[in-house]
Amino acid sequence: MEQTFLIASIVISLLMFLSLYRAVRGPTVLDRLIGVNAMGSKTTTLLVLIGLLYQRVDMFVDIALAYAMLNFIAVLAASRYFQKRKGLYDEGAQQ
Amino acid sequence: MIILFTLLLFCGLVFFTGGTVGILRFPDFYTRLHPAGKLDTFGLVTTMGALAVYVLFSQHQPLTALKIVLIVVFVFITSPTATHAIVDAGVRAGLRPWGKDTSNSEETDVLAD
Numbered sequence A: 001m002e003q004t005f006l007i008a009s010i011v012i013s014l015l016m017f018l019s020l021y022r023a024v025r026g027p028t029v030l031d032r033l034i035g036v037n038a039m040g041s042k043t044t045t046l047l048v049l050i051g052l053l054y055q056r057v058d059m060f061v062d063i064a065l066a067y068a069m070l071n072f073i074a075v076l077a078a079s080r081y082f083q084k085r086k087g088l089y090d091e092g093a094q095q
Numbered sequence B: 001m002i003i004l005f006t007l008l009l010f011c012g013l014v015f016f017t018g019g020t021v022g023i024l025r026f027p028d029f030y031t032r033l034h035p036a037g038k039l040d041t042f043g044l045v046t047t048m049g050a051l052a053v054y055v056l057f058s059q060h061q062p063l064t065a066l067k068i069v070l071i072v073v074f075v076f077i078t079s080p081t082a083t084h085a086i087v088d089a090g091v092r093a094g095l096r097p098w099g100k101d102t103s104n105s106e107e108t109d110v111l112a113d
Helices: A002-025 A029-053 A057-082 A088-094 B002-025 B029-058 B062-093 B106-112
Strands: none
Touching: A002 A029, A002 B002, A029 A057, A029 B002, A029 B029, A029 B062, A057 B062, B002 B029, B029 B062
8 A cells, every 4th residue: 555655646746847847937927826836736635645654644634734724825925916017928038 | 445545546646647737738827727726626635535535444543534624625715716816816917818819929939038
């Protein structure tokens, strides 16, 4: 059963690297925000899988819950900040 | 129970893969939000459901399984809110949707830089 957890964790980690491409090369700031949000939701699953691998699920579940809250608040604050700015395409081209 | 766990985990990994490929390959900001929302809610719900089934029936920890279900409920509330906030920021900042007339002007210029 540990093999299953390990394979699922490795697959999720590779998918996080693929999401990192969108966060690095996104044309606009909001594309980067989409990539970061996808990586955060994958991290929530990965934390519980790590807890199952280390036989300490009861501790890692709390960390996963805190990470889900942190991800939500970060995305909400960043999108509220960037909606006040005009011309996101020009900024994305400059970066 | 092991069969249910494996099936749910595989389904969640398929949703994660599809969402990530969609985020990478869709042409526009608004279209990229569609696989992002799928990945956030359904992929995480299926994988977390699989882990909750495993923790409840194979490790006999009902409180931990309840906490995992609590994460699922929380994500079901917050993920559509976050997606709507990103769309709202894009609309208010004046991003134009991808179409036939704008398909080759802005996106390729930005990517060429």
